[in-house]
Amino acid sequence: MYFSRIRIRPDVRDLHLLLSGNSYGAHQLLWKLFPTREAGRSFLFREEVAREQIPFHKGVRGEPVFYTVSESQPRADNPIFCVESKPYAPRLVAGDRLAFRLRANPTVARKTEGKKNSVRHDVVMDAQYHLLRELAEEMGVSASGDKSKIKTQLLSVWQKVSVSRSIETRLRGIIARNERLAEAATNTMNPLKLLDVALKAHTNKSLEKWFCEKGERLGFTLVRDSVKRRLKFQSEGYQWHALPKKGKDAGFSSVDFEGEIEVVDQSLFHKALFEGIGPAKGFGCGLMLIRRA
Structure with missing residues (x-):
């Protein structure tokens, strides 16, 4: 290679x-x-x-x-x-620790009513839509339309329904479960800010889950720091790349991941380095850059 x-x-x-x-x-x-x-x-x-x-x-x-x-x-x-x-x-063995950078196209497969095969969905949009729709159902508002419309409908009735306190508690719980954002869980925030922070926390956890599941199959695991015991991991730079030649709504998303991993199975990990991680490899996704930590 x-x-x-x-x-x-x-x-x-x-x-x-x-x-x-x-x-x-x-x-x-x-x-x-x-x-x-x-x-x-x-x-x-x-x-x-x-x-x-x-x-x-x-x-x-x-x-x-x-x-x-x-x-x-x-x-x-x-x-x-x-x-x-x-x-x-690269000469790697189980136990080696590596700093990494990865631009990937994180997707999740879900069964869709009326379709025989599972449909792949963007992890970021899937996570945000699912949370917004669950909140809309709990607050008794319409869950139709795009993400912005659902957010507007939620905020318009936020102070008018008896479940607003339970919604706030739920959103603060989502934030608290995110290691990087947990300290914000007790901050004073207006409804819009609270919802946005919770969406970010929920999205980051979904991306972390996607990456960890890839690691289980490809021979690596995330590492925690020795002080706060947080995972050395972050996901940033979400982008949507339109592909107009393939159709009006065609395209793919990319997210930049970086942090530190430990090799668990060197054979599987070598395969990941040479064959890539996730889909959209023909569009610049999947190549993991590594260096000794």
Whole structure:
């Protein structure tokens, strides 16, 4: 396997204006760096901003820089890209601790009425909609419409129903169960702020659950710090990436995860490093970057 850093050549740097927000277009261009025999298989890649990754390189601006993991070494004789590659064979054993970064497309499969197969849903939106709909049902308001509409309906009757106290208690309980936000559970907050913080806490726990379940199957587990015994884990940077060529509402989400993990099964973990984690690998998701903790 090979780990590569791939930059746009200075004389075609304006190409990044066309690639901006176009992960699939980037994938198609990167594909050309690999042997024809690999044309039918995927490789892992992650896009970053050059000035953040290599700030001391002359002339670096906001163009993308790509990191890839591939079975074959990418070609260096390309008119668009500068390619730097090295063999990638991390020597890991159970018990090793690693700092990690992962951009992934977290989804959950759910049975849908009228459909034979399970339907995959965005973890973030799924978690928020489920909580909002449960609250709407408890408060006796309509749970139809988009997330913003449901929130507006909830807040409009917040002080008018007898269950408002129990709703507040429930939301503070959700916040208290989130290690990073627990201290906010006793803060004075208006209904909108309380609801937003609870949604964030609930979403973060759902993402943590998704990541931990992946770890169970792929040979790693999250690590806790030695002082507050909190998980060394955070999930940020939720984005929705539209794919208009595939349909009006087509697209995928991405979330940036980082923290510290411990290797439990090196064989399974090596597979995760080389094959990726989660779906949407063709759009720049799934590549886990690691270093010794």
